[in-house]
Amino acid sequence: MTRINRSRRKRTLVHCFVSETGIASFPRKRESSTGVGTANSFKSVLGSRFRGNDIGKGPSAVTPLGGLGIAETMKSVWCPTFDNRIRTLLVVLILASLVATSAFAADKLPNVVVLATGGTIAGAAASDVQAAYTSGQVGVEQLLAAVPQAKKLAVMRGEQISNIGSQDMNDEVWLKLAHRINELTAMPDVDGIVITHGTDTIEESAYFLNLVVRSKKPVVLTAAMRPSTALSADGPLNFYNAVAVAANKDAAGRGVLVVANDWIHGAASLTKTSTTAVQTFLSPLSGLIGTVAYGEAEFYRGPVGRSTADSEFSLDGVAALPRVDIIMAHENMDGKLIEAAVAAGAKGIVIAGVGNGNMTQTALDSLAAQAKKGIVCVRSSRVATGRVGRNVEVNDDKLDLVASDALNPQKARVLLRLALLKHRSLADVQRLFREY
Numbered sequence: 001m002t003r004i005n006r007s008r009r010k011r012t013l014v015h016c017f018v019s020e021t022g023i024a025s026f027p028r029k030r031e032s033s034t035g036v037g038t039a040n041s042f043k044s045v046l047g048s049r050f051r052g053n054d055i056g057k058g059p060s061a062v063t064p065l066g067g068l069g070i071a072e073t074m075k076s077v078w079c080p081t082f083d084n085r086i087r088t089l090l091v092v093l094i095l096a097s098l099v100a101t102s103a104f105a106a107d108k109l110p111n112v113v114v115l116a117t118g119g120t121i122a123g124a125a126a127s128d129v130q131a132a133y134t135s136g137q138v139g140v141e142q143l144l145a146a147v148p149q150a151k152k153l154a155v156m157r158g159e160q161i162s163n164i165g166s167q168d169m170n171d172e173v174w175l176k177l178a179h180r181i182n183e184l185t186a187m188p189d190v191d192g193i194v195i196t197h198g199t200d201t202i203e204e205s206a207y208f209l210n211l212v213v214r215s216k217k218p219v220v221l222t223a224a225m226r227p228s229t230a231l232s233a234d235g236p237l238n239f240y241n242a243v244a245v246a247a248n249k250d251a252a253g254r255g256v257l258v259v260a261n262d263w264i265h266g267a268a269s270l271t272k273t274s275t276t277a278v279q280t281f282l283s284p285l286s287g288l289i290g291t292v293a294y295g296e297a298e299f300y301r302g303p304v305g306r307s308t309a310d311s312e313f314s315l316d317g318v319a320a321l322p323r324v325d326i327i328m329a330h331e332n333m334d335g336k337l338i339e340a341a342v343a344a345g346a347k348g349i350v351i352a353g354v355g356n357g358n359m360t361q362t363a364l365d366s367l368a369a370q371a372k373k374g375i376v377c378v379r380s381s382r383v384a385t386g387r388v389g390r391n392v393e394v395n396d397d398k399l400d401l402v403a404s405d406a407l408n409p410q411k412a413r414v415l416l417r418l419a420l421l422k423h424r425s426l427a428d429v430q431r432l433f434r435e436y
Helices: 038-049 070-075 084-108 140-146 148-152 171-185 202-212 235-246 336-343 361-372 409-419 426-435
Strands: 002-005 012-019 022-029 111-118 155-164 192-196 219-222 257-260 263-266 290-293 296-299 324-328 348-353 376-381
Touching (some): 111 140, 111 235, 140 148, 140 155, 140 235, 148 155, 171 202, 192 235, 202 257, 235 257, 235 290, 324 336, 336 361, 348 361, 348 409, 361 376, 376 426
Parallel strands (some): 219 257, 348 376
Antiparallel strands (some): 002 012, 012 022, 257 263, 290 296
């Protein structure tokens, strides 16, 4: 506030300001009403409200002292000895400075859009110590509100794409999600995407998006092994770290990522390895893309194979994906399931073979017969890690078969479905499995 010292013949302004240590005052001679000395008066008042000699350094340097609000700041310039015009100008300038401070800080944060699909991360149970729960019970706004710390990392907004357990993930949601991501990443004011998902099929969804998203901007999936109501839920920190990665410019150009339990996985490399453990995801062939601890990310490598903006696949005009079935190889396997898959409308078949993509001779004969009819047949493996080589124990060239290379059966199915969107030679399909 400002008071008038009337004990002297020449009226003098005495500026009183509140500091962290109490009230201080100093006299200043009143200048003429023409406005001479207004800048100095403004600086003396404003300087009392903000730390340091920050006047003229821009909004980022102006920090309110001791949490004083706009009302208190206005009181400091309310003085009957000031000309009304000067007083009005000071109030406007101070208010503008405070607004600019807030706006400038917000503008510095990246813009991240959160797309929610459901899953355990949005699940709920009747008790915080029971195993049984229901996925997809919490909406995207509740997810955002549950981790307010993430607002310090990015300016966020959410959209609900679906709210299902990922065991129910389907082509309709995939196509909707992919189209929305491509729309959002084309916007200049969107810096990254976070997708909340269930763990059961996250590796398939991540790999699908890795092939069809057309941007190098960060696209990050995250999930949880415990529901949001659990005693020690892993979802909140996973979400926080996912936002941190999506907001990190160094995450760009690394393909679609999956963040879980402090690890950053590439979409082409991760796989789920445990039914219940929070450290369920591993990248056994190529290792991690990086790590993230409480929002601090460190990156080790780029993506494996072609991805996102470097991918040749497009969903333009695609309303449905062709059917491809996975069949598990086993002891005493015959060809009946292979024949049944084709009869059900499968355009491609992936065999989760034993060892290096092997199967019984009976099953191999049945698979080769379907391949001769134009069904694209891929040999993968049910083994947790390793590549399936071409023409090793099986003569793929003779039997018109494709080897899955580094892709496990579920990812081989994703790639084959996209490959079948247009007619390709078997040599071209094999090329895709080498390059992606």
